[in-house]
Amino acid sequence: MGGETTPALPDSLAGWLSLLEQRHGQRIALGLDRVAAVRERMAVDCDAVIITVGGTNGKGSCCAMLEAILLAAGYRVGCYTSPHLLQYNERVRIDGREASDAQLVAGFAAVEAARGDAPLTYFEHGTLAAWHVFAAARPDVIVLEVGLGGRLDAVNVFDADCALVTSVAMDHMEYLGDTREAIGREKAGIFRAGCPAVCGDPQPPASLVEHAAEVGAELWVSGRDFGFGGDRQQWGYWRYTEPPSQGSLVKRGGLAYPALRGANQLLNASAVITVLECLRSRIPVSMQHVRQGLMLVEVPGRFQVLPGRPSIVLDVAHNPQAAGVLADNLGNMGFYPETWAVVGMLNDKDAAGVAALMAGRVDHWLLADLPGPRGLAAAALAPVVRAASGKDDVRCFASPVEAFVAAQKEATEGDRIVVFGSFLTVADVLAAIKAARH
Structure with missing residues (x-):
């Protein structure tokens, strides 16, 4: 009898993503030992400045701002973020462009060759593949977004030259703890000895x-x-030359507001500028480059207001802190006779907390089923929303797109449709909008 043949590895990105989704039964498996061992066996490295961005909310916006400013300053930049909205390539960018299928396939194959019998999750395999892509491209700066927590997240196998924690709020409590103190400790795990650490939360x-x-x-x-x-x-930035609140006071005025909408973006922008100030001896950036980057930055799905009528707002807000920010931003948009909410959530999120904070901004709730084991059925979400919002018009649909189509049919030109609750919800609707325009 001949020996068993080894299954051929995928030769396409879709094939690799399908394989990784099937291979590891546990979607989240926190811990660094397996990832660190595989990274060491991969034996690929680069001498780029590494900026690691963690936090509960605002990570994606801060990564995008850092990327835009550094590109404006002429640096070569690798940026790794998650999750993606429409295609996996969004997660790995080089100089502002999504990595090609071929680059990602090469990265996945390199990780597989070094993996041995170590079980890696989808995110862990993808993180190491991104590192392989960056090592081949040799950027000047690499911006890494933490997937979950910080201390035990796969991104934390790479030592940050500067770490940023954007905010600390209650989310992923089954993994990170059920108090802000416990969650804060996990977020702070990305800090390194002798290196600057920036906290964008005014009450850490x-x-x-x-x-x-x-x-x-x-x-x-x-x-x-x-x-x-x-x-x-316009707005202005200030900092002391040494923490905590020591040294001379430095001020930078005359800054245009970031292209990203929402009052919270100044919190993010000031934290990003502080990161760059901390690294100025290695990657100097002028305030003109800061201005250019902030004017050009884009992040789909973060208080993204689409042109046309009725007004359409896309926001991936999926926890109470993000919902509170979304509610404030909606309140600053002006008057709309009716607001129609298209909402789909995962079953491990605080749906009641989100609905309570959005209650004052929403007139009609159109709830959608989300797929997968973590997806929450609209029928299960409905009583939670009714109780938290006090609204009677709460309807259920089989998908976010079906709920969105219903909202479009009923909303008048002067109304507003807000899509939120999950990356999955926004992605489903955004894909349908783009398809309809082609």
């Missing part, structure tokens, strides 16, 4: 501050060591 949990001190990181906190102020036309 004590655990984050204590961990920074324990590991010997140089911690910069929003509102204490840096911050912002402004009026309707």
Whole structure:
């Protein structure tokens, strides 16, 4: 009898993604030992400056701002983010362009060759594949977005030259803990000894501050060591030359508002500028480049307002903190007779908290089933929304697209349709909108 033949590895990106989805039964498996061992066996590295971005909300916006500013300054930039909205290539960008299928396939194959019998999750395999792509491209700076938490996330096998924690709020509590203190400790796990660590949360949990001190990181906190102020036309940035609140005060005025919508974006922008200020000896960036980058930055699905009537707002808000920001941003948009919400959520999210915060902004709730084991059925979401919002018009649909089509049929030109609750919800609707335009 002949020996068993080894199954051929995929030769397409779709094939690799299908294989990885099937291979690892546990969607999330926190821990660095397996990833670190495979990374060592891969034996690929580069000397780029590494910026790691963690936090509960605002990570994607901060990564996009860093990428846009650094590109405006003429640097070669690798950027790794997750999840994607329409296609996997969005997760890995080089110089602002999505990695090609061929680059990603080469990365997945390189990880597989070094993996041995180590089980890697979809995210872990993808993180190491992205690193392979970056190592081949040799960028000057690599921006890495944490997938979940920080301390045990696959991204944390790479030592950050500067780490940014955008915010600390209650989310993924089954993995990170059920208090802000516990979650803050996990987020702070990306800090490194002797390196700057920036916190964009003006009220960080004590655990984050204590961990920074324990590991010997140089911690910069929003509102204490840096911050912002402004009026309707422009805004200004300030920081002390040394944390905590020491040294001379540096001010930068006359800044145009970021292209990303929402009042919270100044929190993100000031944290991003602080990261760049901390790294200025290695990657100097002028304020003109900061201005250019902030004017050009784009992030699909983050308070994205589409042209046309009725007004359509896409936002991946999926936890109470993000929903609160979304509600505030909607309140600043002006008057709309009716607001129609297209909502689909995952079953491990605080649906009641999200609905309660959005209740004052929504007149009609169109709820959608989401697929997969974590997807929450609209029928299960409906009583939660009714109780939290106090609204009677709560309807159920088989998909976000069906709910969106219903909203389009009933909304008048002066109304507003808001799509939120999950990346899956926004992705489904955005794909349908793009398909209809072609």
